[in-house]
Amino acid sequence: MKTALTINGTTYQLEADTRTTLLDALRNHLGLTGSKKGCDHGQCGACTVIVNGRRINSCLTLACMHDGDEITTIEGLGQPDAMSALQEAFVRHDGYQCGYCTPGQICSATAMLEEIKAGWPSNVSDDLGTDIRLTAAEISERMSGNLCRCAAYPNIVAAIAEVGGDKS
Amino acid sequence: MKPFDYDRAKDATSASAAAAKGATIIAGGTNLLDLMKLEVMAPDRLIDITRLPLKEITRTSDGGVRIGALVSNSDLAADPTIRTNYAVLSRALLAGASGQLRNKATTGGNLCQRTRCYYFYDTDMPCNKRAPGSGCHALEGFNRIHAILGTSEACIATHPSDMAVALRALDAKIEIEGSGGSRTIGMEGFYRLPGDRPELDNTLQSGDVITAVMLPAPVTDARHVYRKVRDRASYAFALVSVAAVAQMDGDKIKEIALAFGGLAHMPWRDGAVEDLLRGERLTPAVLDAAADKLLADAKSFGGNDFKIPLARRTLKAVLREACTTGERT
Ligand SMILES: Cc1cc2nc3c(=O)[nH]c(=O)nc-3n(C[C@H](O)[C@H](O)[C@H](O)COP(=O)(O)OP(=O)(O)OC[C@H]3O[C@@H](n4cnc5c(N)ncnc54)[C@H](O)[C@@H]3O)c2cc1C
Ligand code: SF4
Ligand code: FES
Ligand code: FES
Numbered sequence: 106m107k108t109a110l111t112i113n114g115t116t117y118q119l120e121a122d123t124r125t126t127l128l129d130a131l132r133n134h135l136g137l138t139g140s141k142k143g144c145d146h147g148q149c150g151a152c153t154v155i156v157n158g159r160r161i162n163s164c165l166t167l168a169c170m171h172d173g174d175e176i177t178t179i180e181g182l183g184q185p186d187a188m189s190a191l192q193e194a195f196v197r198h199d200g201y202q203c204g205y206c207t208p209g210q211i212c213s214a215t216a217m218l219e220e221i222k223a224g225w226p227s228n229v230s231d232d233l234g235t236d237i238r239l240t241a242a243e244i245s246e247r248m249s250g251n252l253c254r255c256a257a258y259p260n261i262v263a264a265i266a267e268v269g270g271d272k273s
Numbered sequence: 274m275k276p277f278d279y280d281r282a283k284d285a286t287s288a289s290a291a292a293a294k295g296a297t298i299i300a301g302g303t304n305l306l307d308l309m310k311l312e313v314m315a316p317d318r319l320i321d322i323t324r325l326p327l328k329e330i331t332r333t334s335d336g337g338v339r340i341g342a343l344v345s346n347s348d349l350a351a352d353p354t355i356r357t358n359y360a361v362l363s364r365a366l367l368a369g370a371s372g373q374l375r376n377k378a379t380t381g382g383n384l385c386q387r388t389r390c391y392y393f394y395d396t397d398m399p400c401n402k403r404a405p406g407s408g409c410h411a412l413e414g415f416n417r418i419h420a421i422l423g424t425s426e427a428c429i430a431t432h433p434s435d436m437a438v439a440l441r442a443l444d445a446k447i448e449i450e451g452s453g454g455s456r457t458i459g460m461e462g463f464y465r466l467p468g469d470r471p472e473l474d475n476t477l478q479s480g481d482v483i484t485a486v487m488l489p490a491p492v493t494d495a496r497h498v499y500r501k502v503r504d505r506a507s508y509a510f511a512l513v514s515v516a517a518v519a520q521m522d523g524d525k526i527k528e529i530a531l532a533f534g535g536l537a538h539m540p541w542r543d544g545a546v547e548d549l550l551r552g553e554r555l556t557p558a559v560l561d562a563a564a565d566k567l568l569a570d571a572k573s574f575g576g577n578d579f580k581i582p583l584a585r586r587t588l589k590a591v592l593r594e595a596c597t598t599g600e601r602t
Contacts, residue, residue, distance in 0.1 A: 123279040123319075147303055147307060160372060160376060161376050161377045165302055166301075167279070167299075213373065220347075220372065223351070228364075230367075232600070233357075233364075246507050249507035250373045251371075
């Protein structure tokens, strides 16, 4: 099946079996191996990418369902010589050990900070109002879809808090 | 995953026609694709409904709200009207899954998500829901997450949705496009108990497409609570959950709606518990009587014995909260 995907600003014409997930399309068909496969079942967040501005698990969606969509992967957020604020903060705070979960963490956090800006409440918000404080509890709850087997959580939270604090 | 054909629906009628011919509906895909990878579900044909215009949340003429079947769980939880007037629904949605999953999960898909029973997921094991007539290994196997109310000898699975529990407490209705046109079913008639047909999760017929969920006008001056008890603080399914919408008259309960997750094959609601509470003050005796009533017919299976005392305590805690500090509408 033919699918047009705009990834990090470049449009690709994908020709793949209907079974191809967005994650497999990125990694195996288009050579964008930044997005990682941890569980392939929506349970770990390593495959998180941003589609039309929203973070999703790319392992739990079919590439053919995204014809015409705008996708941002870790490669599009920044490169070693021009890192995004979150990428830099993860380096500075040592927000990883093996690094396998890191692309998913950073894609997830990038979109999560926009959700906070939009005033979305979370399960730990005291009330359902739009004035959200970026506490450690808020960050942990909102990032709970990204597991880190190396348990770099304290440093991940610190990196996000630093960037989110500047932004909001 | 087994190979399948893929089509995009042009409108709800054509989606319904495709489904009537055996195609499986795909919306967010977060449950269906998980199950297709494991070949627990193996459709020959998918009908993608995500491009249908069912993404709006609108006010209805009777003061209620119509939620399109494709509204994402994130958008629904963050909607200003839902936050203000139906707080229990926002809270239930925010207690479910993760940020990424809620962005993809849809209102219709959430209602139709399948059980998380371990045996249902494992195609090497017997399971009456997945393979009717093969038996139920949960009865005498690992059944920590299983039901204590309304079970049958054929199946003791629970329905995993948090959203559906809140919708049950809110007396929502489901709008359906089917082979015979459109119709609505109340939440009380949408789900079913397993009985001897556990392969049927709900009362949808072949060719039915959920197009919307309708909420009645909000209950005025009420307090809303959704409490979810689970193995970790986030990103885990409910062991027990309670949704409550309470209206007080001084320190007496004027009106109360209570729905329970994690206890049964469907969001559980027991009118007799609500009748018992109406007009009462929350004394220890009343709290005990309410819990006794709810759990009078509860039956556990070993691994889930703890759910009976847990449901009891959670109900009491939620009642206290609903009558004092719960979110106000
Ligand atoms: C790791 C993980 C954790 C989770 N945790 C929770 C949790 O804590 N609480 C919770 O409530 N949920 C949880 N979920 C489940 C999640 O909420 C569901 O997967 C999601 O809501 C399903 O919606 P969807 O749109 O992706 O459905 P899909 O996967 O697209 O569809 C699910 C089913 O519904 C049918 N369907 C979809 N739309 C319609 C329609 N309009 N009409 C008729 N049939 C339809 C499909 O045919 C399919 O059988 C979790 C999921 C994962 C993967
Ligand atoms: S409880 Fe139901 S879903 Fe689980 S094994 Fe038994 S029949 Fe299957
Ligand atoms: S690989 Fe997608 S969530 Fe784990
Ligand atoms: S850094 Fe190793 S999994 Fe997170």
